Amino acid sequence: MINAVRKHRPSLSEIAYEEIKEMILSGELAQGERIVLERMSEQLNLSITPIREALNKLAQDDLILVTPRSSYEVISLDTEDINDILDLREMLETFALRTAGDNLTNFPVDSFRELLHKINSSGSYKKFVEADIKFHETIVATSKNDRLGRLYSYIRNPERLLMIPSAKIEGRIETAIKEHLAILDAIEKKDLDLAVKHLSFHIQRVKSLLFKAHKEG
Numbered sequence: 001m002i003n004a005v006r007k008h009r010p011s012l013s014e015i016a017y018e019e020i021k022e023m024i025l026s027g028e029l030a031q032g033e034r035i036v037l038e039r040m041s042e043q044l045n046l047s048i049t050p051i052r053e054a055l056n057k058l059a060q061d062d063l064i065l066v067t068p069r070s071s072y073e074v075i076s077l078d079t080e081d082i083n084d085i086l087d088l089r090e091m092l093e094t095f096a097l098r099t100a101g102d103n104l105t106n107f108p109v110d111s112f113r114e115l116l117h118k119i120n121s122s123g124s125y126k127k128f129v130e131a132d133i134k135f136h137e138t139i140v141a142t143s144k145n146d147r148l149g150r151l152y153s154y155i156r157n158p159e160r161l162l163m164i165p166s167a168k169i170e171g172r173i174e175t176a177i178k179e180h181l182a183i184l185d186a187i188e189k190k191d192l193d194l195a196v197k198h199l200s201f202h203i204q205r206v207k208s209l210l211f212k213a214h215k216e217g
Helices: 012-025 037-044 048-060 079-098 101-106 109-122 125-141 148-167 172-188 192-216
Strands: 064-066 072-074
Touching: 012 037, 012 048, 012 148, 037 048, 048 064, 079 125, 079 148, 079 192, 109 125, 109 172, 125 148, 125 172, 148 172, 148 192, 172 192
Parallel strands: none
Antiparallel strands: 064 072
16 A cells, blocks of 8 residues: 655645745835734734744744834845845855856756846836846856855845835836846856856846935835
8 A cells, every 4th residue: 555645734824924925025015014913814814823923933034023012024124234135145146156167058048038038028027026036046056066055045035125126116127137138148158257247237236226225215
């Protein structure tokens, strides 16, 4: 008799965790927004206990701030956070390219070109954010340093929070796609120095735009 593999059934707190996390990372819950347990319970049709457990777990992921009175709010990133996160991102991603070696020849250049052109036509910032995440995670994954991915994951959640306001800047999606295509062209030509140069420019450009948006906001 063959034992069937039992599929893991997510608990209510796991369901709440995934739902609220997506609300934060999609921008549905804005930075600094207070989360009222009763309201979230009604919205997700779950009791308060799994909601509270999910929020405490999200606090461990640096997405939720628990105040002294045990209330909850989405983290709010200031200019110092923006600077630190983007500098780390540049350091890790350019290191990934420089340590990719022959892995870089397998980079899915054509697939990303096709994807980026489709997004440019649609103008959807949500689709762009998803593609941007996939693009930069693929860059990190090319590195022959197996520990790099774990280091990179530390900044992914707060960094994704920053991508939403960046993508919503008028004209930014079209410009960012051009920056991504320049990186792809350099990778295809096996011009590592040029790829690193374009990648650094892209990340620093994001940083300057976020500084400007934060100042104006």
